Structures are given as C-alpha cells and as structure tokens.
Amino acid sequence: MTGLFVPPGQGDDTSAAALQITFKVTGDRSRHTTVYETVVAPGFDVGAHLHHNLEECFYILDGEIEVFAFDPVEADGQHWSGWESADGRRPVRAGAGSCVFVPPGCPHAFRNNADTPARLFQTASPAPFHELYLKAMSEALATNPNISPEELARLREAHDIHQLTPLKYPG
Template structure:
C-alpha cells in the first residue's frame, strides 16, 4: 500500500486465479505435546496459501488448512488481523471471546483481531477448513515456522527442531 509520500507508482489490485493443487504449501507445526519425542510427534498440519498479502495488495490471506486429529495451535491472539473459519470436512472446536463451539462442514466463525482464541481438530480423522486473515500478511509468520510441503508426500511428524523454529518466530513476530 502506498502512502502520499511514497514515490513508488500506485498499483491496482489484479484478478487472482489459483488452480486446484497450486499455492504456497507448507507443513506447519501445531501445539506440541509436553512429552514430544522426535519421530513420534504428531503429524504436522498442511497449510496451502491460496492468497497472500503479496498477491492481494495486502487485502487478505486465504489458507486451505488440512489438520490431523487433535492438532491445532496453542491459545493465541492476532493484533494485526481478523481470522475467519469455514469448515469443509470434519469438526473443529473453537474457543474465542468467552465462547466455545464446534464447527462442522458448512459452518463459519469470525474472530476479530485482539481476541484470544484456540482451535483444534476434535475428530478422529483429518479435517479441513478455509481460513481467511484480513488484512493479509499473517502468512509470513507461517512461512517462517514451517517446512515447504512436498506434493504427494505425507506430512512429517513434529520434531523438537520444528518447535524451536516456531518459538523463535513467535519471539521475532510477537515479542
């Protein structure tokens, strides 16, 4: 986004099309178990960013989120973005703003910025949802904490190195 004092030419947002199977695919560590053992940790979640701040002129980020059973982030808060959830498959438990609810296929939830929240795949099968961050930019955090996903390869198990990388990124991004 350009300010009045910015000498760069202003750009107009462009139409974005992302074919199925494309996007920025990442293996993302979720909340680690207290007794994490390398090679025995939970399977990592797969986040595929379909839209980012870079290709939406900062407007939003959209991520197709595939989450193994029991996975989800620790309780957290975004000061810089609202987060929306739309479930495609499975069930997710969401706690936010003093409310707790279960989202199933077709359900939607909105969590405004500045609200502590947590979400988890509460089922016994892999679940999938679309998440939207407004504005975009939060994807940079996930790119830093993740590993690039390899097509047609199962997600790896969480390791202590994944946890260290995520903790370092949390410090850099959120202090």
C-alpha cells in the same frame, strides 16, 4: 489489471507441524487478505492465542474442529477447552459449513479432536503477516522437528501471536 484463478489442488504448499497449508492468495497479490486452505491433522491444537493487529476467518469445509473466540473469564494457561466467557459462551464443536470470525485482540484457538483430518478455508488480514509466520514456522519445524516450546513461543511472539496456552501437535 488481471484477477487470479487458482484451480483445485493448486497454490503455494507449505506445512507446519500437523498443518498442511496451501496458500491461494498471498501478500504478493493482495494488500488486504491472505487466503489459504488448511488441513488440520487429528491431535493438532493451535493453542489459545490472540493477535493485536490481525483478523482471521475460518470456514470449515470438511471434518470437525473444537473452537472458541471470546475473552475468557478465567484463563488457566494449560488448556482452553473449559474456558467460558462472561456471557456464558464456551468452546464449540464446529463442523462443515461453520464459520468463525476473529477480530484483532480476541483470544481464540482451534483443535482437531477427531480421528480424521479437518479441512478449513481461512483468511488473515492484513496480508502478508500471517503467511510470513506460517512459512517461518514450517521452515523452523522442518529444520528442527523437536523445536522447544520456548523457541516456538518466541517465533510466534515475533509474528503477533501472543500465546495463552501452548501449541500442541502430534509427534
């Protein structure tokens, strides 16, 4: 049995809209967790969503994102930045060193409102489900950069991503 060492700048690169993703550990190496680094472009908003079977962890390496991970009292369906939980939690600005854990079934989202990219270290468990989605989305956007919101929603739903607000990315 051998472990895996991935040097800086190495991994399986893909991109999806305004996300540059470098997979460090994928489902072909781990039954448990997909590990990847993500560069989030300014203006990107993943949209509020939830997963029934997937848990995620986000660790901000550089930059800043706005993020939430809670059940909102009222979800308007347009934008999540004004949402609030029953105990008063609201979306927060998360900078370098911040960590966000999202259990299955928990609504969550992140966006980059800054003028500079944000860099995240992410995990998704179990492997390989989220990596399959990210690769499918990357391929779909490469094939059709003007993919309709409905097509994108269908792709996400097929990968256990249940949208509450739309994904938005800079053109």
